[in-house]
Structure formats: C-alpha cells, structure tokens
Amino acid sequence: MIEIVNITKHFEDICALNKVSASFPEGEISVILGTSGSGKSTLVRIIGGIVRPDGGAVIVDDMPVYDNETVGQRIFLIPEEPYSPRYMSTAELVKFYAGKYEGYDEERLKALCDSCSVPMKTPIRKLEKNKGLLAHLAIAVSMKVKYLICDDIFSSMDENSRKLAAQMISSAVRDWGITAVIALPDTDLLPNISGKTYELETVCRS
Amino acid sequence: MNWKLFADHKRRILISLGFALLIVAVYSGAMLLRYGVRGEIPFYEVKPLTENFCIVTLVLAVFIGAYGFSYLHSMKRVDFYHSLPVTAEKRFRSIYLNTCSFYFMGIIVALAVCLMFGVPAGNPGPAAFARSGMALVLTVLLFLTILNITVYAFTLSGNTVIAILIDIVLIFYIDLWERVIELTCDFATHSTFFATKRPDISVIDIYLGAMYPTIRSDVSLSVSAGFFARACIKLFIWATITFVMCRRKYLRRPAEAARSLVAFYSSHMLIKLMVVVPVALLMGNSTYDSFYEYRNVMQIISMILTAIVVSILVEILFSRSLSAAVRKWGSIIFALFVIFTIFGIMRGVEKKYNAYVPATGELESYAVFDPLDSYYYGFNLNFDEDGHVYDYLDAAEYVKENMILTDTEAILKLAGRSVEKDYHEMMSPLPLQVHYRLNNGTVRNRLIWIDMENSGNRKMLNRIVGPAYYKEGIWQAFTENVPEDANVTSIDYHDLMEDEYRHVGEGRESANKLISVWRDAMTMYDYDHVRYKEVAAEIEVHFDGGMYMWVLPLYEDMINEFGEAMLESIE
Numbered sequence: 001m002i003e004i005v006n007i008t009k010h011f012e013d014i015c016a017l018n019k020v021s022a023s024f025p026e027g028e029i030s031v032i033l034g035t036s037g038s039g040k041s042t043l044v045r046i047i048g049g050i051v052r053p054d055g056g057a058v059i060v061d062d063m064p065v066y067d068n069e070t071v072g073q074r075i076f077l078i079p080e081e082p083y084s085p086r087y088m089s090t091a092e093l094v095k096f097y098a099g100k101y102e103g104y105d106e107e108r109l110k111a112l113c114d115s116c117s118v119p120m121k122t123p124i125r126k127l128e129k130n131k132g133l134l135a136h137l138a139i140a141v142s143m144k145v146k147y148l149i150c151d152d153i154f155s156s157m158d159e160n161s162r163k164l165a166a167q168m169i170s171s172a173v174r175d176w177g178i179t180a181v182i183a184l185p186d187t188d189l190l191p192n193i194s195g196k197t198y199e200l201e202t203v204c205r206s
Numbered sequence: 207m208n209w210k211l212f213a214d215h216k217r218r219i220l221i222s223l224g225f226a227l228l229i230v231a232v233y234s235g236a237m238l239l240r241y242g243v244r245g246e247i248p249f250y251e252v253k254p255l256t257e258n259f260c261i262v263t264l265v266l267a268v269f270i271g272a273y274g275f276s277y278l279h280s281m282k283r284v285d286f287y288h289s290l291p292v293t294a295e296k297r298f299r300s301i302y303l304n305t306c307s308f309y310f311m312g313i314i315v316a317l318a319v320c321l322m323f324g325v326p327a328g329n330p331g332p333a334a335f336a337r338s339g340m341a342l343v344l345t346v347l348l349f350l351t352i353l354n355i356t357v358y359a360f361t362l363s364g365n366t367v368i369a370i371l372i373d374i375v376l377i378f379y380i381d382l383w384e385r386v387i388e389l390t391c392d393f394a395t396h397s398t399f400f401a402t403k404r405p406d407i408s409v410i411d412i413y414l415g416a417m418y419p420t421i422r423s424d425v426s427l428s429v430s431a432g433f434f435a436r437a438c439i440k441l442f443i444w445a446t447i448t449f450v451m452c453r454r455k456y457l458r459r460p461a462e463a464a465r466s467l468v469a470f471y472s473s474h475m476l477i478k479l480m481v482v483v484p485v486a487l488l489m490g491n492s493t494y495d496s497f498y499e500y501r502n503v504m505q506i507i508s509m510i511l512t513a514i515v516v517s518i519l520v521e522i523l524f525s526r527s528l529s530a531a532v533r534k535w536g537s538i539i540f541a542l543f544v545i546f547t548i549f550g551i552m553r554g555v556e557k558k559y560n561a562y563v564p565a566t567g568e569l570e571s572y573a574v575f576d577p578l579d580s581y582y583y584g585f586n587l588n589f590d591e592d593g594h595v596y597d598y599l600d601a602a603e604y605v606k607e608n609m610i611l612t613d614t615e616a617i618l619k620l621a622g623r624s625v626e627k628d629y630h631e632m633m634s635p636l637p638l639q640v641h642y643r644l645n646n647g648t649v650r651n652r653l654i655w656i657d658m659e660n661s662g663n664r665k666m667l668n669r670i671v672g673p674a675y676y677k678e679g680i681w682q683a684f685t686e687n688v689p690e691d692a693n694v695t696s697i698d699y700h701d702l703m704e705d706e707y708r709h710v711g712e713g714r715e716s717a718n719k720l721i722s723v724w725r726d727a728m729t730m731y732d733y734d735h736v737r738y739k740e741v742a743a744e745i746e747v748h749f750d751g752g753m754y755m756w757v758l759p760l761y762e763d764m765i766n767e768f769g770e771a772m773l774e775s776i777e
Contacts (some may be wrong), residue, residue, distance in 0.1 A: 011462065050461045052284060052461075068293075069292060073291045082282075100291055
C-alpha cells in the first residue's frame with residue numbers, strides 16, 4: 001500500500017502542497033484529481049521518489065520511498081512528459097529498464113504494442129505523439145512492478161488513445177494485480193476508469 | 207555498479223574515439239611519439255607544449271563533465287533517470303565513472319597509437335618513458351580536478367549556460383584572487399624576493415609549474431621527479447577536495463532544481479558574493495592606478511559602483527527581472543560590507559608588512575637587487591669538468607648566495623625613508639628588493655622604494671652598489687672567468703639604441719679578455735652617473751651553441767671610456 005502523510009512542499013515562496021495525506025489501496029486504481037497548478041505533478045514526483053518533500057513522508061509497503069532501491073524496484077513512474085533517449089526504440093528502452101527492475105513480461109509488451117499499433121523497433125521520438133505516450137505506458141505496464149504511478153499524460157492524447165490507455169491500465173490492475181495511481185485534471189478524460197478519487201485541494205489535511 | 211545507467215552506448219563510443227584522436231594530436235607531440243622520433247624535447251619547445259596540454263585538458267574536462275551531468279538541467283531527463291530504482295549514491299558513481307571513461311578510453315587509445323608509431327621510429331629510453339609517465343599522471347590529476355569542479359558547477363545551477371559561467375569562475379577563482387591580492391597588497395609580489403616564495407595554489411599554476419621541469423630533457427630526472435612528486439601531492443589533494451564537494455552537492459541537489467537558475471536557494475548569496483567581491487576589488491585597483499589625484503576617493507567610488515552594477519547583473523541572471531534585482535538592496539549592502547572589510551584588512555596588513563625595517567643592532571648582512579638589473583644578466587651557470595653547462599641557478603638564488611653586504615647603516619636609512627613616503631608621491635621612485643639576514647638567523651624580504659630625486663638617497667645607494675662585492679653578487683662574470691674547456695660559440699654585441707646585433711668574436715680567450723675590460727668598466731657603475739641612465743648595449747657570451755649565455759650590460763659612459771679597450775681585447 002502507498003501512504004502519504006502530511007506531505008508539504010514549497011518552491012521558494014510558493015506552497016505547492018500543504019500537509020496532504022492519503023492512502024492508495026493495493027490492487028486498485030486511485031485517481032488524484034486537481035486543476036492545473038494544484039500540485040499534482042509535484043505529488044506524483046514525491047510519491048515516485050524523485051522529489052523529497054519538505055515535510056511529511058511517503059510510505060510504500062511500510063518503507064520510506066525516497067532514495068530507497070527496494071521500494072524503487074516496486075514502483076514505475078510515468079512523468080507528464082516521458083523522456084526516451086534518442087534513437088531508442090520501445091524494444092530497446094524496455095531492455096534498458098529491465099536491467100534496473102526485476103524484468104518485464106515480453107509477451108505482455110508485444111500484445112500491448114500490437115493492440116495499440118505501436119511499432120517496437122522504431123525510435124520512440126520518431127513516433128507520433130499519441131503512439132509515443134502509449135509506448136511508454138505499454139512499457140510501464142509490462143514491467144514486473146507492483147505500483148504504477150502515472151502523471152497526466154492523458155490530456156495530450158486524442159480520444160482514441162485515451163481509451164486504449166484506459167484499457168491498458170484497467171487490465172493491468174485487473175489481470176496482473178498492479179496498483180495504479182494516476183493524476184488527472186478531470187475524470188471525464190478517462191471515463192472508463194473506475195477507482196477511488198482524491199481531489200487534491202480537499203484531500204485530508206491534518 | 208551499474209555501467210549501463212546511461213543509455214545510447216553507440217554515441218558514447220563515437221565520442222570516446224573523437225577524444226582519443228584529439229588527445230593523440232595534442233599529447234602525442236610530447237609523449238612517446240615525440241620522444242621516439244626526436245629523442246628529447248628541447249627546453250624552448252616545452253612551454254607551448256605544456257600549455258597545449260593544459261588547455262586541451264581543461265576543455266575536455268569541462269566538455270565531458272557537462273556531457274555527463276547536463277541532464278540535471280532538463281526536468282524530463284531528471285524524471286527519467288531519478289525515477290529508476292537506483293540510489294542517488296550509486297547513480298552518481300555510475301554517471302561519474304561513465305563520464306571519466308570517455309577520457310580514459312581516449313588516453314588509452316592515444317597511448318597505444320604513440321607506442322605503435324613512436325617507439326619503432328626511435329629509441330626513447332627509460333628516462334623518456336619515466337617523463338611521459340609523470341606527465342600523464344599530472345595531466346590525469348588536472349583532468350579529474352577540473353572535471354569535479356565542472357560537476358560541482360552543474361549541480362549548483364539548473365541552467366547549462368549559467369553552469370558553464372559558474373564553472374569558469376570556479377576554475378580560475380584562485381588565480382582571480384591571487385591577482386586581487388597582488389594588486390591590492392603590494393607585498394604579495396613586491397616584497398617577496400623575486401616572488402620566488404609564493405607557493406603555487408591554483409591547480410593550473412601547480413600543473414604548469416611541474417610540467418615544465420618534468421618533460422624537459424635538460425633537467426635531471428631526479429630533479430624532475432622532485433617537481434612531479436610535490437605537484438602530485440597538491441593535485442591529488444585538490445582532486446580529492448573537489449570530488450568530495452561535487453559528490454556532496456549532487457547528493458543534496460533537489461530534483462526540482464532543473465527549473466531554476468540556481469539549484470540551492472542558500473547558494474544564491476554565496477555565488478553573488480563570490481563574483482561581486484573580487485570584481486569590485488579589481489575595478490577599485492584599476493581605478494587607483496588610472497588616477498593621479500584623488501586616487502583613494504576614486505578607488506572607493508569605483509568599488510561601490512562596481513558592486514552595485516555587478517550585484518544587479520547577477521541578480522537579473524538569477525531572477526530574470528530587473529525590478530526584482532533592484533529591490534534586493536539588502537544583499538548589495540552586505541556585499542559592500544564584505545568588500546570593504548576585506549579591503550581594509552588587506553590594506554592594513556600590507557601597510558604593517560611594508561613598514562617593517564629591522565632595528566639597528568638586529569641586521570647582520572643583506573643582499574639587494576634592483577629589478578632592472580635582473581634583465582641584463584642572463585644565466586648563472588654551473589659548468590661540469592668538460593666545460594659544459596649542466597645546470598643554472600635562478601637569479602634570485604644566485605644573489606642570495608653570493609651577495610653579502612654589511613653597510614647596514616646605508617640600507618636601514620633608505621628603508622626608513624621608504625616607509626615615510628608613499629612611492630606614488632615620489633617623482634622618480636626606484637624599487638629595490640632587499641633580503642635582510644638578521645642576527646638570529648632569520649631572513650626577511652621586503653621591497654623598498656627610493657626617491658631618486660633625493661641626492662642623499664643616491665649617495666646611500668652608491669655606498670651599496672659601488673663596491674665590488676655588490677657586483678660580485680649579481681654578475682657571475684664579475685668573479686669567474688670562462689672555465690677551461692668551456693665552449694664559447696659566439697660573442698655578440700647588441701646595440702640597444704640602434705637595435706643592432708654584431709658578432710664580434712668567439713672562443714674562451716677572447717671572452718676572458720673582453721670580460722676583464724668589462725670589469726674595469728664596471729668600476730664606473732653607480733647611481734649618480736651611470737645607473738641613472740638606460741643600458742646602452744649588451745655583450746652576450748654564448749655557451750654550448752647558444753643555449754646559455756652571460757649578458758654583460760654597458761652604459762653610455764662606460765662605452766665612451768672603455769669602448770676602444772674592449773675592441774682591442776677581441777682583435
């Protein structure tokens with residue numbers, strides 16, 4: 001389970017997050033809702049262990065997340081603008097990740113790429129934007145991880161791609177037991193996703 | 207260790223090969239390839255060669271460091287690499303070693319090329335291998351230090367352009383402060399006997415100071431090894447300190463700093479002070495030297511204005527807003543406080559230092575050196591049994607060893623008068639380096655200024671420089687003849703007024719005859735008639751094919767009096 005307790009984060013004079021608390025149960029989809037500038041991306045990065053909060057803690061399976069390799073092995077983070085090294089294709093990028101995590105499901109990845117018509121041998125940067133984002137999502141879902149943390153990559157997708165994305169995430173949770181935490185500005189973006197919703201402005205503040 | 211933390215290995219290999227080619231092109235000249243072909247590196251080729259090493263190493267280290275750590279300035283790339291399940295410590299280690307591997311792969315390929323082509327072309331010998339090895343170690347240590355500084359700069363900032371600017375400032379920061387101290391406090395260079403005691407602190411000074419004697423074939427291997435060992439220790443300490451600093455900064459760097467110009471808010475003020483303070487002090491010194499009247503007031507105004515302008519410029523770089531920059535007047539006031547505190551301390555210390563004059567009974571003997579004289583005396587040579595020059599003595603060391611003046615009254619009077627009057631107020635100031643030897647065995651070095659308009663001062667000077675033992679302490683030719691078997695390849699006359707060179711003779715006998723007449727001419731040497739004017743000509747006695755020479759100055763009055771006798775001596 002992922003638990004966030006009194007997370008506070010400031011950027012110079014701006015308070016991005018003020019004592020935010022929540023828990024995201026295992027085997028489910030949790031949605032963090034918030035408008036632009038509400039601190040969704042910051043919270044996602046904190047949960048993913050990239051950014052250290054000024055106050056509070058993120059506990060994953062009873063362990064702190066920040067700079068923790070054991071916890072890191074269980075989490076896969078997709079940021080709002082995913083990066084892929086130049087010339088790296090989906091097949092190459094997944095092998096790069098596989099060296100860091102406990103491996104990936106090759107069959108699963110192939111099936112997902114086929115269903116989204118994502119060519120595996122073409123450099124991701126050369127793919128059309130929607131396909132590129134779906135490629136990243138397919139890689140994330142194929143990794144043998146317990147938690148998928150996904151920032152808002154959906155706002156920049158077209159409707160068809162969002163449907164494919166929603167299917168991927170739902171089947172990952174349903175069939176492979178992944179816990180997904182996704183950040184969205186609006187639930188209408190992914191109407192096919194059902195899960196607990198946490199509105200960032202009104203999430204528990206102790 | 208995860209060597210594959212960085213993706214895109216093909217590009218890495220290509221870049222490494224590119225560096226290898228560059229290293230071969232620059233390093234091969236002085237490493238085994240040149241040794242193999244030439245057998246040695248003459249001393250007159252050393253300087254540009256070692257500076258090439260230095261510049262290329264600097265550029266490579268900055269480029270490689272930037273290549274490895276510039277990802278910190280892109281939020282996308284930070285998200286990518288920092289989301290991987292690797293601790294920050296392991297990540298740093300992996301990126302750092304990957305980054306270094308570019309350079310080391312290049313060095314290995316370069317060495318292989320040198321060995322392949324250089325060794326079959328000639329027989330370098332074990333000394334050449336030893337020198338190449340020492341040069342390589344020094345260059346690697348320099349590379350690592352500059353690399354660490356670059357990494358530190360890139361972790362300090364969230365912007366690549368700002369990081370490179372910070373990097374350049376940091377690399378040359380000690381050199382910058384040495385210049386500030388040199389200008390603000392005269393004692394730093396003037397009051398040290400020929401500035402020989404000033405230790406090399408900056409990495410570039412340490413490197414260049416050791417590389418010259420290390421790769422020169424005319425310096426004995428044991429002497430080279432001594433220079434190498436001392437420089438090695440200093441560079442190793444620098445490399446270690448900078449490594450610890452850059453690693454610590456990397457581990458503490460917030461990931462979100464990719465957005466901002468300065469990664470650590472607390473570093474903001476420090477970076478500003480690091481730039482504003484030395485620049486303001488330098489501008490103040492420059493203004494002081496440019497004005498004759500009201501120079502002290504102009505210096506202060508200049509420092510204040512520079513501090514304000516540079517503070518605002520730095521703040522604009524950080525905040526990207528002129529109004530925000532101008533609002534931060536508190537930091538400008540603090541910067542001014544720091545500037546004037548440092549300025550006050552430096553001036554106070556300098557005043558006290560320069561005001562030192564030994565007490566009358568304290569001084570045993572002394573040596574003096576008029577800096578202008580040093581220009582005219584060439585080398586102080588050590589000859590072997592066969593008359594060949596195997597070593598030479600630095601000008602300062604020769605004077606300190608050979609000049610023992612005991613007219614303490616004269617020098618103490620001159621030193622006392624020097625303290626009473628600022629040399630800027632003198633119409634004809636003469637700087638004189640003094641090496642005091644005290645009764646208790648200690649030595650002190652100071653620069654004193656003599657007002658040459660004062661006839662009393664000139665009388666004192668003549669008491670010091672008139673007698674033979676002054677000249678014996680400066681010019682080797684005053685006491686020594688050209689040794690038996692020494693090879694005097696040429697005697698030349700250089701007319702400084704007409705700027706003409708004339709070959710007038712060769713051989714030991716002619717040289718000794720000419721030197722004998724010159725010694726007679728030098729009895730005219732004093733500050734009233736002779737020394738007050740410019741040197742009119744030089745006699746150059748060249749040894750060993752021109753590599754070494756004695757230079758004997760001639761003043762106009764001496765030429766008028768002894769010119770014919772000199773000509774007769776070489777006919």
